[in-house]
Amino acid sequence: MTEPQTVFYRQSDSDPAALAGSEIAVLGYGNLGRSVALNLRDSGLPVRVGNIDDAYRQRATDDGFAVLDLADAVDGADVVYLLLPDEVLPAVFGEQLAPRFGVGTAVCFASGYVLAYELVKPAADLDVLLLAPRMLGEEVRRAYVDGSGFLSYVSVEQDSTGRGRERMLGLASAIGSLQRGAIGLSAEQEATLDLFIEQSVGPYLGVAFQTAFRLGVEAGLPPEALVCELYMSGEMSRTISTMATAGFFESVRWHGLVAMYGGFLGTMGMDGEAMERHFREVLEQIRSGGFARKLQEEEAQGYPVLELIDAVTATDNPLTAAEQRVRAALGDPDGGPGGAPLTGGA
Structure with a gap:
């Protein structure tokens, strides 16, 4: 075909x-x-x-x-x-x-x-x-x-x-x-693509960051250094930018031998089959309309999940506290303003 x-x-x-x-x-x-x-x-x-x-x-x-x-x-x-x-x-x-x-x-x-x-x-x-x-x-x-x-x-x-x-x-x-x-x-392709990436790759990254932060702190690593290593230094975003300019696999060669070797071992140790099963389930929910129906039900109930999201993302957590200490000591990573972004508008 x-x-x-x-x-x-x-x-x-x-x-x-x-x-x-x-x-x-x-x-x-x-x-x-x-x-x-x-x-x-x-x-x-x-x-x-x-x-x-x-x-x-x-x-x-x-x-x-x-x-x-x-x-x-x-x-x-x-x-x-x-x-x-x-x-x-x-x-x-x-x-x-x-x-x-x-x-x-x-x-x-x-x-x-x-x-x-x-x-x-x-x-x-x-x-x-x-x-x-x-x-x-x-x-x-x-x-x-x-x-x-x-x-x-x-x-x-x-x-x-x-x-x-x-x-x-x-x-x-x-x-x-x-x-x-x-x-x-x-429109159908755009909606499917947008929902699929934000419900599959996005959550995996979020969980990975939080888990790495928690385990790193348990191992005695400074929380401020952990948030910098994960995203505040800009190295991670630069790595993703390199994927766009050089190519996904070619960007691997931009790293040193130790990073390439360690990253390869870590990749081989992941349960890729479980990830694929989960991603397929996410995609099926999107394509079947299951997610859209669930969102409509949530809306009819007044979005109760927002309270849970607010609780999970509350600022009184160790990760956010570490970010704030870095900003207080070194300023914002990009020199831009902190605080809530101006979004919405209707």
């Missing part, structure tokens, strides 16, 4: 005039929404922002945007870019936005989740696009400003006007993504 060919898009694939004369509405002014709105405006497009009455709305006003309620921002817009949280979007889409879309409006989603699980059902007279940046919100702005660009996943899920592809690529270009490139993925 021949594998489907992956489609890549670059700047040369977009038409600079694709969005000429279009009014753009960006709904949601969290980290990603702010970066997208600023990038679109700097690309010469007229942008309005839709947001609820909160601190993000004030920030959008301070940034010089016309800010409206979510539904009002949709009125008259040719392109609507939805940057609202997945858990919020279904209710907002059906109750507030759907009645206000004009015929032929391009409705662009930043995540494939609600489309993949049919939590929203756009009307047949809309262009339905996916433009999912694979970069943290603030980095989307930085990559636009310095011209490096960032990867995105893109697709045309519904093309009512015959201009869906050119509008999708025009939008990807205007936010700065095509300076780096985009990969064609359907």
Whole structure:
């Protein structure tokens, strides 16, 4: 069976005039929404922002945007870019936005989740696009400003006007993504990929870090040195960056002999079959819709799991205390601000 060919898009694939004369509405002014709105405006497009009455709305006003309620921002817009949280979007889409879309409006989603699980059902007279940046919100702005660009996943899920592809690529270009490139993925593929990696690889890394920290402390290693070795020094993130630039296996050769030998022995000692079984179970839950149903049940109960997450991630634990001592003594690793990130926005 021949594998489907992956489609890549670059700047040369977009038409600079694709969005000429279009009014753009960006709904949601969290980290990603702010970066997208600023990038679109700097690309010469007229942008309005839709947001609820909160601190993000004030920030959008301070940034010089016309800010409206979510539904009002949709009125008259040719392109609507939805940057609202997945858990919020279904209710907002059906109750507030759907009645206000004009015929032929391009409705662009930043995540494939609600489309993949049919939590929203756009009307047949809309262009339905996916433009999912694979970069943290603030980095989307930085990559636009310095011209490096960032990867995105893109697709045309519904093309009512015959201009869906050119509008999708025009939008990807205007936010700065095509300076780096985009990969064609359907909404279902994007949602599956995103959920699979964050529910498989992510938890393994989290458990590995916590276990190594706990055992290292038990062995008499300084907790401050442990958090530095694990992630605060930047060596680990640099190692992952090297995988991206040199290649996954080639990056192994960038380490010394002792590191290569020890890492190889450690890899051979892991129970790879158990990991594979677990990953397959995770993937099956995602593809069958089991995870989405579980999340909807959680929402109906008021998200009781959030209390458990808050308890697990509370700041009064040895790992966080060690981080704080390192920051107090040496400052933040990247020179950036500490504290909670500015996220969300609706």
